[in-house]
Amino acid sequence: xKKIKINGKEYFVEKETTVYEFLKNIGIYVPTLCYHPxxxxxxxxxxxxxxxxxRYKNSCATLIEDGMDIETHTPDLIEARRWILQFLFGERxxxxxxxxxxxxxxxxxxxxYVGLDHFHFPTFKNIFELDNSHEFILFDNNRCVLCSRCxxxxxxxxxxxxxxxxxxxxxxxxxxxxxxxxxxSSCVSCGLCVQVCPTGTFIDKYSMYLGRSWETEKINSFCxxxxxxCGIEIRVRNGNIVKxxxxxxxxxxxxxxxxxxxxxxxxxRNVLQNRKHFRNVNIIxxxxxxxxxxxxxxxxxxDGTLFNEEIQKITEIFGxxxxxxxxxxxxxxxxxxxxxxxxxKYDAYIIYGWNLDKDYGTIGSVIKRNYRLKNKKMFRIEEVxxxxxxxxxxxxxxxxxxxxxxxxxxxxxxxxxTNDIGVLKYIGNKxxxxxxxxxxxxxxIFTRNSDVLPLYEKDCYLFTYTDRQIEGFKEVFLLPSExxxxxxxxxxxxxxxxxxxxxxxxxx
Amino acid sequence: MNSKRVATIWCEGCSGCxxxxxxxxxxxxDLIKKGMELSASPLTxxxxxxxxxxxxxxxxxxxxxxxxxxxxxxxxxxxxxxxIGDCAVFGGIPTMRNKFKxxxxxxxxxxxxxxxxxxxxxxxxxxxxxxxxxPVNEVIDVDYYIPGCPPTPDAIYEVLSKLLEGKEPELKGxxxxxx
Ligand code: SF4
Ligand code: SF4
Ligand code: SF4
Ligand code: FES
Numbered sequence: 126x127k128k129i130k131i132n133g134k135e136y137f138v139e140k141e142t143t144v145y146e147f148l149k150n151i152g153i154y155v156p157t158l159c160y161h162p163x164x165x166x167x168x169x170x171x172x173x174x175x176x177x178x179x180r181y182k183n184s185c186a187t188l189i190e191d192g193m194d195i196e197t198h199t200p201d202l203i204e205a206r207r208w209i210l211q212f213l214f215g216e217r218x219x220x221x222x223x224x225x226x227x228x229x230x231x232x233x234x235x236x237x238y239v240g241l242d243h244f245h246f247p248t249f250k251n252i253f254e255l256d257n258s259h260e261f262i263l264f265d266n267n268r269c270v271l272c273s274r275c276x277x278x279x280x281x282x283x284x285x286x287x288x289x290x291x292x293x294x295x296x297x298x299x300x301x302x303x304x305x306x307x308x309x310s311s312c313v314s315c316g317l318c319v320q321v322c323p324t325g326t327f328i329d330k331y332s333m334y335l336g337r338s339w340e341t342e343k344i345n346s347f348c349x350x351x352x353x354x355c356g357i358e359i360r361v362r363n364g365n366i367v368k369x370x371x372x373x374x375x376x377x378x379x380x381x382x383x384x385x386x387x388x389x390x391x392x393x394r395n396v397l398q399n400r401k402h403f404r405n406v407n408i409i410x411x412x413x414x415x416x417x418x419x420x421x422x423x424x425x426x427x428d429g430t431l432f433n434e435e436i437q438k439i440t441e442i443f444g445x446x447x448x449x450x451x452x453x454x455x456x457x458x459x460x461x462x463x464x465x466x467x468x469x470k471y472d473a474y475i476i477y478g479w480n481l482d483k484d485y486g487t488i489g490s491v492i493k494r495n496y497r498l499k500n501k502k503m504f505r506i507e508e509v510x511x512x513x514x515x516x517x518x519x520x521x522x523x524x525x526x527x528x529x530x531x532x533x534x535x536x537x538x539x540x541x542x543t544n545d546i547g548v549l550k551y552i553g554n555k556x557x558x559x560x561x562x563x564x565x566x567x568x569x570i571f572t573r574n575s576d577v578l579p580l581y582e583k584d585c586y587l588f589t590y591t592d593r594q595i596e597g598f599k600e601v602f603l604l605p606s607e608x609x610x611x612x613x614x615x616x617x618x619x620x621x622x623x624x625x626x627x628x629x630x631x632x633x
Numbered sequence: 634m635n636s637k638r639v640a641t642i643w644c645e646g647c648s649g650c651x652x653x654x655x656x657x658x659x660x661x662x663d664l665i666k667k668g669m670e671l672s673a674s675p676l677t678x679x680x681x682x683x684x685x686x687x688x689x690x691x692x693x694x695x696x697x698x699x700x701x702x703x704x705x706x707x708x709x710x711x712x713x714x715x716x717i718g719d720c721a722v723f724g725g726i727p728t729m730r731n732k733f734k735x736x737x738x739x740x741x742x743x744x745x746x747x748x749x750x751x752x753x754x755x756x757x758x759x760x761x762x763x764x765x766x767x768p769v770n771e772v773i774d775v776d777y778y779i780p781g782c783p784p785t786p787d788a789i790y791e792v793l794s795k796l797l798e799g800k801e802p803e804l805k806g807x808x809x810x811x812x
Contacts, residue, residue: 221811222719222782223726228812237809242778243722243770249731 127191132198138189145173145184153197156206156235158213159272160185161321163373165281170272172209172235174202181205207239215246216295218267224325225263229337231323232270250295258308261387262319263328266298275299275318275327282379284494285482287312299326313482314383315490320370331387332368336360341367345375347622348385349607352429352540353465354616355381355487359608364628366390366608376465382486393606395592403603406588407610408435408571415442415569418586424557424565426451429542430573430590432612435604436544436551439571447565449557451572451579454545455522456554457538461546461619463517469495473502473516475509475533478524485539485617488519506532539617542574546615573604637797639690640673640682642707644700645727645766646693649783650718651675654690656786664790667797681706688713688796691775694720694727695767697760708773715792716769719782719811724768726782731765738762777802781810 127138159170168186175184176196221227253266279288287301301310319327341360348355356375360367371381425443428451440448474492481489495501509532518533523541568583573590580597587598595601613623673682681703689711719725743754779788788808795802
């Protein structure tokens with residue numbers, strides 16, 4: 126138990142906590158910049174300055190000690206904060222009126238908070254080249270305040286270790302892979318740096334000018350792009366998706382990958398543009414339409430890109446006996462029982478047939494950061510000769526890995542499509558090969574993924590989600606996107622996830 | 634009544650700040666009742682006030698040798714200087730050219746530009762561009778700042794009315810804006 130004084134009032138503190146966090150809990154506001162609630166504090170910007178027994182300290186990186194006598198808003202502290210901000214606003218380009226994030230900028234808000242009404246120091250001391258090489262991210266070092274949030278989130282949270290700081294003083298700058306264009310670097314496009322940057326240095330090209338954060342509605346949901354189902358926060362304005370952020374409070378604790386952050390929104394926008402070229406069908410609401418085309422001898426082929434409710438409706442229409450998997454599904458995915466949190470507890474990860482950055486990216490993040498920061502082991506299965514204690518074997522279900530001798534303690538089989546586990550639960554492991562399909566006179570294929578599809582000679586109807594024309598079908602119908610309907614699905618950890626429709630169908 | 638002379642000048646800016654000044658509408662009458670006596674302004678076509686003035690308002694950044702001159706004369710003739718708008722306060726949009734060398738700009742605008750037929754860099758009877766665009770406080774001392782692009786009429790009114798009443802103005806909340 127520590128006894129401290131804050132602005133003359135006594136407090137007793139039990140937990141180990143920083144001065145800043147304690148002040149926040151008791152409702153005393155101290156401005157911060159390099160501090161981020163989900164990142165390790167570095168105490169570099171000094172804007173959170175306070176006085177303890179007459180000595181200046183940063184509150185974000187100082188732990189509470191017995192006997193502290195803290196002052197938070199004396200005239201000299203207020204003056205100091207104003208000067209610290211003057212230093213930060215100087216030298217580079219903080220001309221808000223031509224910045225994409227103005228009116229939605231943590232750094233600018235600090236200026237307003239301290240009442241900064243002019244620059245004391247000159248600007249544009251060093252002019253850095255604008256980096257426009259990345260597909261989704263605009264990167265302008267001229268607006269950077271060197272808070273290092275981006276470096277910390279890229280490494281400590283994402284496990285990607287792309288960003289770092291080079292040079293000294295006024296020439297310091299943030300670089301990717303030691304100094305190559307972001308678009309050519311090992312960046313995996315998770316967008317975490319954009320999400321935490323308090324300035325207009327990192328900007329999302331796909332959401333700039335579509336709406337400031339405070340103009341958007343915040344909707345917590347889950348990503349449907351892969352079976353991890355990361356917690357996301359969708360920002361919506363007038364029914365349009367402005368951007369997708371990761372949700373720090375969800376089970377994935379702020380992790381996200383390029384699919385959830387960028388690809389699914391971009392595809393959603395493209396499909397909206399193309400909706401008018403197709404007949405739009407919602408399996409649940411428009412089941413009569415499917416009924417009217419269906420004959421007694423029709424078969425439905427489905428995959429894990431559908432929600433449970435859609436699968437259920439299809440089995441109602443066609444009968445469970447006439448509903449089959451579009452592709453072979455590995456039944457071992459049904460045995461997954463490790464949670465996302467538990468992934469952290471292993472000392473060794475054994476991996477097979479999988480690029481950690483491309484698919485199931487946030488599971489990759491956990492493994493990569495544990496490998497780099499906690500000295501845990503990572504193996505490919507070919508390298509494993511003996512049983513490894515406290516290890517987990519992770520591999521995608523599309524690779525049938527047969528091994529009689531188990532070298533690992535636990536395993537996770539990664540489903541190919543988001544809701545493959547749901548498919549197994551509703552229709553079981555049922556696959557029709559091309560010969561048997563011929564026995565039916567009409568074939569109905571339901572899948573949101575139309576990239577690789579089997580083509581049949583029969584009357585074939587496709588219910589899909591696409592932004593392009595698809596040949597070879599009697600008719601192609603367009604399904605709603607994952608943002609447009611209510612639904613549930615099972616993720617790789619066998620959890621039942623539920624999402625709510627957030628935009629009206631067809632709103633652009 | 635103790636009247637105060639107010640003069641305004643327009644340097645490297647878009648005149649938006651002067652528009653915002655006029656947007657005070659009926660509150661201008663209010664200010665006149667408080668003692669404001671408008672002397673020189675772009676409307677009178679006097680580049681600078683010809684006599685001693687109480688309050689000098691400068692819109693726009695300093696981008697040419699003439700503007701540098703005018704701003705210095707303002708400082709000499711005015712008791713109080715107010716920099717008004719992002720250009721005067723910070724440098725504003727005109728500072729975008731600070732990313733380039735002056736010669737590069739001349740080339741781009743007068744030699745390479747498709748629309749310029751005679752490919753000639755004007756050099757007579759025209760102010761010289763400074764190598765870098767500067768906010769007013771890099772040339773003279775400034776007493777009060779009203780940032781904003783343009784500042785709201787409310788912010789301008791707050792500052793002028795307080796000064797006319799002999800009080801200290803303070804821009805807070807919505808009155809303080811950088812855009
Ligand atoms: S990053 Fe923020 S503070 Fe800097 S110019 Fe942009 S809006 Fe202004
Ligand atoms: S997008 Fe992700 S991987 Fe790329 S630099 Fe930013 S945080 Fe790192
Ligand atoms: S890019 Fe943004 S997050 Fe990274 S150091 Fe600069 S201001 Fe901070
Ligand atoms: S917020 Fe504490 S030092 Fe930056």
